[in-house]
Amino acid sequence: MNGEPRNGSxxxxxxxxxxxxxxxxxxxxxxxxxxxSPLAALLLVGALLAAPSSRADDDLxxxxxxxxxxxxxxxxxxxxxxxxxxxxDGVSARATDDPATxxxxxxxxxxxxxPGKRYKVxxxxxxxxxxxxxxxxxxxxxxxxxxxxxxxxxxxxxQLSISAPESHYFFNRQDKVGHRIFTIDxxxxxxxxxxxxxxxxxxxxxxxxITNFLKLVVPDIAPAPKPYNGQFIQLNVVDxxxxx
Numbered sequence: 001m002n003g004e005p006r007n008g009s010x011x012x013x014x015x016x017x018x019x020x021x022x023x024x025x026x027x028x029x030x031x032x033x034x035x036x037s038p039l040a041a042l043l044l045v046g047a048l049l050a051a052p053s054s055r056a057d058d059d060l061x062x063x064x065x066x067x068x069x070x071x072x073x074x075x076x077x078x079x080x081x082x083x084x085x086x087x088x089d090g091v092s093a094r095a096t097d098d099p100a101t102x103x104x105x106x107x108x109x110x111x112x113x114x115p116g117k118r119y120k121v122x123x124x125x126x127x128x129x130x131x132x133x134x135x136x137x138x139x140x141x142x143x144x145x146x147x148x149x150x151x152x153x154x155x156x157x158x159q160l161s162i163s164a165p166e167s168h169y170f171f172n173r174q175d176k177v178g179h180r181i182f183t184i185d186x187x188x189x190x191x192x193x194x195x196x197x198x199x200x201x202x203x204x205x206x207x208x209x210i211t212n213f214l215k216l217v218v219p220d221i222a223p224a225p226k227p228y229n230g231q232f233i234q235l236n237v238v239d240x241x242x243x244x
Contacts, residue, residue: 060240066109068237075230084213087179095207103204113194127233130210131174145173163197
């Protein structure tokens, strides 16, 4: 037999002709020595069946493209010293003389998907931040905060607001503020309706910030391997699922 499947066996028949749907047409492919065992044939079947599911997941992730890769940034006005002073604060590059714009920014985007449908979006939240306190909401994990309001008048606020269902979130929650700087890396799940308005808002409140005096770096996030001169948070979409 020399290891060859018989033409009359199930493996032989499967190996000779497997229908595959490609570009909207049925095409037939003949596989040679790679399918010389039932195990190889089964592995190929699994790969073919998994492909549509993978494409569906990718399509759902595109729904949340407005969120994927968004960065909140509070750059320092002055260059990073060679040997920063521990606990040092500095002037924000976003500082202005106008209270309406001083050390704050707002970006508005439109979420994808179909109106009337709701989506569960899992975000990976990474960055270098200072602490901030919030109240009258719900703490989830160490840093994520659902709803509520800021509970300090000077430290940086990182906020995400959703129009439908109406909700908002904060990303740098701590029990107390202070001249500390630290990295964050966690996931958080939120729900968004198709076509909702997404508002990203950052507010440094007083034109100053805790500098990245520890020269912290978040792996695989720009400007790694160099430290960012200031503070930032980057959001990346990990998963999107339709809420049934």
